[in-house]
Amino acid sequence: MKSEMLNTMTDINFSFTKKNDQNWILEHSEKFFIVSDEIKSLLELLKKNQFNLDESYKDFILEFDYVSTEDFNHIVKDNLETLELNQTNNDKSIKKKSFILFETKLISKENAAKISKIFQPLFxxxxxxxxxxxxxxxxxxxxxxxxxxxxxxxxxxxxFIFYIFSAFIHEFGHIAACNRFTKRSGEIGIGIYFIFPVFYSNITPIWSAKKQERIITNLAGVYVQLFIILGLFITYLFTANHQIQDVIAISTIIILYQLIPFIRSDGYWIISDLTDTPNLLPSSSKKVKEFLKNPFKFKVQNRKDWLILLYGLFNQIIMIYVIISIIRAYRYQLIAGPIELIKTIFNQPTETLTYLTSNIELMIISIVFYMILFNLIKRLLKI
Incomplete structure (x- = not known):
């Protein structure tokens, strides 16, 4: 990095919000990062000098311990990369969700915020x-x-229609809670997770909220779905239609799946909030990798590191246990079931609904099994 103006940063506006005694929330380009007092001071120092490295270096060695010019340049470069502050103008408009592919915006953040006001009193x-x-x-x-x-x-x-409706309202729950606590929120869209289409909501501003508010926001989607289930149950009481009761039960299973903390769903973000770890899965995988390399020399700095390591180890164990349990219970059905479904779709399309109706439990188990297997393989390859 040359000692010259960092042109890519001159038009980036960033701000800080106090998180706790040691950390701050850095916000820029609709992104949020947890940074220490020292990193905050470094960025403010760069900003004060209009990102001129020579001038910033002079102030840096007055405020902190002496380092060489080369070391200072490395410190700046590493932090700008980590905090995504060194992107070009073309890059800044790109937001990535590594676990959701082909993101497509359905409702703008302005319209999502307006509609979500209906739900905000519930939070x-x-x-x-x-x-x-x-x-x-x-x-x-x-x-x-x-x-x-x-x-x-x-x-x-x-x-199927109820699931689509419920999943869509689920995202409005997240937006409503985020908007109530931060007065800001993002868009609602659709993308692909594994091989399945999913809705998503951009609630990154919630990182600037208090821990309880973040937890409520991550439970908000499930929360509004529970109200929908209550409405279905009232309908069941008036109609005595046991088919509706089955729909309620299946909807509850879907909610429980969303609360599993070992996949990137609501339960995962709740654990992330409880431990104050924005990148929980990569952090826990890194700890597990370090532990497995040399368990006898592995050291942890504090209680939080222990929790992250235990989460990572427990994560892998639970995934393997669930996979083995499903294989023992269903065995060849896990392969035969989806194959039969594909054959039915291509050879007897009119009988597809009949097949799904007769094998709904197997279909639900198969979807859960292959999604968990997919996630486990991905994590093990990284480790």
């Missing part, structure tokens, strides 16, 4: 925790009363 913290606990407990109890699914063909279509 008063005291009311939220009472309502969430009651609704979640009710849904789990209702699920325990179901032993087998017997959805008729016409209800398969209803289940």
């Amino acid at each position: 008063q913290p005291t009311f939220f925790w009472i309502a969430f606990t009651l609704l979640f407990s009710f849904s789990i109890y209702n699920l325990t009363q179901i032993h087998h699914f017997h959805l008729e063909k016409e209800y398969m279509l209803f289940l």
